[in-house]
Amino acid sequence: AQAAPVPDAILQQAKQLRDQALVDDTAYTLLRDLTTQVGPRLAGTEAEARARQWSVRALQQLGFDRDQIRIERFELDGWVRGEEWARVTAPYPQPLVVTALGDSGSTGPIPVEAEVVLFESIEDVEALTEGALTGKIAYVSHAMGKTQDGSSYAYFGKTRFDGPGIAASKGAKAIMIRSVGTQSHRMAHTGSTKWPEGQTPIPALALSQPDADQLERMAADGETIQVAIKATPRFVGKTRSANLIVDLPGSDRGDEIIITGGHLDSWDLGTGAVDDGAGIAITTAAVDLIRRSGLQPRRSIRLVHWGAEEVGLLGAKAYAEAHADELDRHQLGSESDFGAGRVYNIGADLPAAADPVVDAMLRLLAPLGVGQTARDYTGSSGPDLSPLNDLGLPSFRLLQDGTDYFDLHHTPDDTFDKIDPEALRQNVAAYAVFLWIAANTDVNFRAQDPAE
């Protein structure tokens, strides 16, 4: 008889790992320590380097051998925040709460002061003729709402990703956008922006939601709005980041890899608790739980603390490049990088032969509120795994509830006090089940279904 896709002994072990995870605070302690002892850790800075040192120390304290931990360095173009403020000078003089987007240009030492032209969407800016914004500051609003799966970020994020480049191409001196976030506190939301090839970066700022409201109320009064901006971020030339990798070596299928992890870098405004200290803590605790169990997986389990995710998936790209020769040995993966909310669904686009494996995971996870996937998942296995998805890694992800994620994400409010320890434990349990089952089956997740 053929072996079951997931033998009973493996299910029993997975169940034990799950139940241990539910009463274990390793992830919470890791997250407390990372956010407290390192704090903000912007890609390419000495703070991100301190975070890597912290990772090495933390993994050793858990019990990993130092020589199991590999550091794979890569270079990037560094960018750091400077001074930043904005002030309405007419008609109603008052300060605005702003923050520079990643890779924003600088005003230089002399503030820029200009008339603000308001747009309801980035499409309205795109429709302008060339030079239409010459000498002006563009302001772009939008109406991002909350979604459980984060799809609103994918849709409305365009205002941040592409808006500054579009406004610059129309001649704008600077751009301010309504924060791509879902809270109404006086905090602006940073994040990277993209400049078209050859475009000189202009100052690109996000306004907090209340400040965006304020600007729009002023406009509703029919007055011409004049704003002074100062922002002095700097491109600091070549800096370094790295990916940190640790493997639990597999037995008879040890050349096959089940990959997980999170990204170690964070934006500089908060302490990177939900983005992505939580992912680091959850996946590290899950892998450590398996290590501590003394059980050896059949496939190797790989934990990665990616570097420089926030500034363009640079660690992800470096990983794909450095591991080009073993990409087809990556069987399955899931990165945790959507906050610290509970896992509620499994997204999977796998061959039919893998159905019983996912069913086995769901059977153990349903009691934790993880439901049945529709199995037509089209997302990635996580941002840092997306280059591998593009190269053949099948799509699979433990999907977290992100309804409130954009209340915190990329703001000063991304701090440890926002973490629910119970939700964190549930995540660790889900990852332990996923990793143990995926690493102990003969099912080939990369197999193609026969053409129908």
Place this chain on the structure above:
Amino acid sequence: AQAAPVPDAILQQAKQLRDQALVDDTAYTLLRDLTTQVGPRLAGTEAEARARQWSVRALQQLGFDRDQIRIERFELDGWVRGEEWARVTAPYPQPLVVTALGDSGSTGPIPVEAEVVLFESIEDVEALTEGALTGKIAYVSHAMGKTQDGSSYAYFGKTRFDGPGIAASKGAKAIMIRSVGTQSHRMAHTGSTKWPEGQTPIPALALSQPDADQLERMAADGETIQVAIKATPRFVGKTRSANLIVDLPGSDRGDEIIITGGHLDSWDLGTGAVDDGAGIAITTAAVDLIRRSGLQPRRSIRLVHWGAEEVGLLGAKAYAEAHADELDRHQLGSESDFGAGRVYNIGADLPAAADPVVDAMLRLLAPLGVGQTARDYTGSSGPDLSPLNDLGLPSFRLLQDGTDYFDLHHTPDDTFDKIDPEALRQNVAAYAVFLWIAANTDVNFRAQDPAE
């Protein structure tokens, strides 16, 4: 037969005013305009002066005559915020979110860097010997919780009011306190502090709650904490503020005054929506509703927009002084200065003869969720009326639900988007009922009960 304490016709009119208030957005519009068109309005600054000009304009637009509006100026010692930041330099280098308390001293251009000594309460600092904090930065925590009536602020506010003076008297170079607030966002809470006679002000900063947590976690790791602080607020010498006064003249009892209002100044971090734009808007709309009704009250109804409340009740003291000769003509009053939450109770310490008057108010307000008072109220009629209470004005106040007030109060988050228009209308209705009934009764609220 003696006239009823509140004649039926008056009750009917009060009911009509109430019902009109519940469908009228005058207060909401006033508050929108004040917070948008003026924004922050720190006592004694040109922004507070612009707010007064706004008040005059807004009252005229409502229909008050310019010559009904009196401006009573007074002087104060001005203080303005400068640059301000703090940064942990050891053991875990990272920025902290801070703000200077009102009347904080300055570090000067060179940041102060020193070891932080942590205390759980201001009483622990008070217990130190003289000089015990020499060369150190004191940090004081506490555990202010939410209370519906704001009593936690009165109790825990001591950390802010007195803490800096106490720490300075023990030789501290600077003090940081956990914000006297109840939210967990990355915003620090300002507010005035008091220096003992002869004490040179030291830099006095509030930390946001997450930053206070962070500092306490570092201390729990057993490490000595070193912090660098820069804060450059300035005392700017004599500046001016003013109270704005407008009366609805009464008829046969026109020399008696029913007084209401709010304070026009705000802290500089937010736009003063709940503190105290709401009070200005609510009381102005209520008085305007009565003016628009065409009805003349028997007693005069006085609306005051006090100046410079935040920096030590300076407008309140100036009012008491300027009106010394008519203080005993102030029959009853209530200031609205506890946010924009619904009125839920009436606090009153009045002679027994006034019971039927309060009952009449409650009868009309109970449908709006305003309950029966215990009638042993020992609070004031509002901060700006407290000097008058000390001089014989009986205690009376429409008490608002302040459960969430300290989430916003004195922080950058005190902005218009936090306002619930329905709660604002309920407040206007309550004030209209109070004013109309109090102004149209023969009951002498200042009468002493006969000794028992």
